[in-house]
Amino acid sequence: MNHVFPRHSKAKLPTAVGGEGCYLIDADGKRYLDGSGGAAVSCLGHGDTEVVEAVKAQLDRLAFAHTGFFTSEPAEELADLLIANAPEGIDRVYLVSGGSEATEAAIKLARQYWVEKGEPQRGKLIARKQSYHGNTIGALSAGGNEWRRAQFGPLLLDVSHIDPCYEYRLRHEGESPEEYGRRAADALEAEIQRLGPENVMGFMAEPVVGATAGALAPAPGYFQRIREICDCHGVLLILDEVMCGMGRTGTLFACEQDGVRPDILCVAKGLGAGYQPIGAMLCTAEIYDTIAQGSGFFQHGHTYMGHPAAAAAGKAVVSAILDRGLLPRVQEMGEKLHAKLTDRFGQHPHVGDIRGRGLFRAIELVEDRDSKEPFDPARGLAARIKKAAFAEGLICYPMSGTLDGRRGDHVLLAPPFIIEEAQLDELVDKLDRAIEASI
Structure with a gap:
């Protein structure tokens, strides 16, 4: 049975x-x-064998210590390694157990950031159609794939979705890739204006869309324009690299190829390479300092976050990607x-x-x-x-x-x-x- x-x-x-x-x-x-x-x-x-041995060695020393009481050497070392190779301005790492946890944490951090900044009216999130950000209720709400969302509709959060940057399907005849990239990005500007800039907390997107659209890379200039729009309206840019990050597209972080620095960045999958369940949410020093100098407490958490054996695996994997x-x-x-x-x-x-x-x-x-x-x-x-x-x-x-x-x-x-x-x-x-x- x-x-x-x-x-x-x-x-x-x-x-x-x-x-x-x-x-x-x-x-x-x-x-x-x-x-x-x-x-x-x-x-x-x-x-x-190197990753396996790193996990075994960590288990021999320490299997688990709850992050409400302790930090651990592998968690600290993995965070340092990620930040040493992260986009400029990214300064803090919040270790979780997978991609959905990472994107859920990103959404909640974006919200708490604005509350602690004294702008509690900023509660609207914008994402894209044909995106996938995970299967928790918050992450599924951000995702724009209707087949995955359909039966859970009554439970989902009110998230706006604009068209993806989908050159094969949406670029007009006679329109250059650069012109299309600009037009696709300007859909974010229009949606921010529709919702009211003072109400928007963040925009979430995959640099290269994975499961729901199949390795869909942006048109030239798309993300540079997205960054400009976010900066203009004070909107946080959240990039979901759960599937496309950690070297998958040829650079450790996928957004490097578009010359864009996000405010919040999510990774998982390739971070542990399957040897341990692990993910991470990374954010700027400015976001972290706002929380640290305010309440001092990110009102979020999971039992297995920062797990020592998982962090040891992550460090071994990232080191292998870089050193080999x-x-x-x-x-x-x-x-x-x-x-x-x-x-x-x-x-x-x-x-x-x-x-x-x-x-x-x-x-x-x-x-x-x-x-x-x-x-x-x-x-x-x-x-x-x-x-x-x-x-x-x-x-x-x-x-x-x-x-x-x-x-x-x-x-x-x-x-x-x-x-x-x-x-x-x-x-x-x-x-x-x-x-x-x-x-």
Whole structure:
């Protein structure tokens, strides 16, 4: 008898028993190429001995000490390492256990900041359609994917959502990428004016959109203009790098490539690389000092925040990314993956767009390339591709609802940073067969 409450009660899953580099192994000995790092988590692959030994060593010293009573050496060291490599002005790290906790903390910090600044009327949050910020009620409210939000509607907070920066779908004919980036960003200005600048506490966005839109990178100048708008109206810029951060796009923090410094920054997934559950919310000194010199107490918290073993894993992972030269490797292998995807699918009659940065790539599938018409949602194309790929021995991340939460399909790829070129070929070959078997 099985007592686990699974994600899907109608799916019978194999049992994972081992991991080796870029592969996971099930109880029958079948090997699966981890082409999406689970959900962009396993950036160092499986079985990294240095990270495993760091966790073991920490457990030998100290497994747990509640942060209401103690700090710990690994938590302090991880925070120092993150800040030493963070965007200018980011000064404090709030360690949590995952991405949803990080984004939830960011929303609550933004609110408390304005209360302690003496502007309690600032309670409105603006985010984007087709975004994903996690599954707690606050994080789900900020997310703009209607399929994920639908059944929980009565519970969700009142968050405004503007259009995403989605060049493939929303850039007008004859409009340059730069012109489109400016127009897409100006939607934030219009929404702030509609709500009243004095009422808006923050704008939340993923620098490169992950699960819900498939490695959707911004148009040139988009985030620079977003930063200008936020500064003009005193609105906090909250960047969610839970999926796209920690080297996934080729720089430790994804926003580095857009030359933008946020006020609050969220990371997770690749921070622990799957070796421990960990996430972090980072903020500026100005935000921290406002709380510290006011009430002195951030009215938030979780039991396992700052967990010593998780922090030890995070420090080992970030150190590995930086010390092993993995960021240049992500850029190099990312370009090779993009080239291989373009060579294989660039003229495919049902592939409309190939996009992304670093080892964070996606293909968007369409019924018709010329009109960009998506497939009928009733076909369940993404689910079919996922199943076919898994049968081939490939783990990838197909999703439906790319356009509006209901229509559109894409396949997200986020392999480990250690992937070899021959494994990129294996990934593309298996994905090709899975798509052909599903369309």
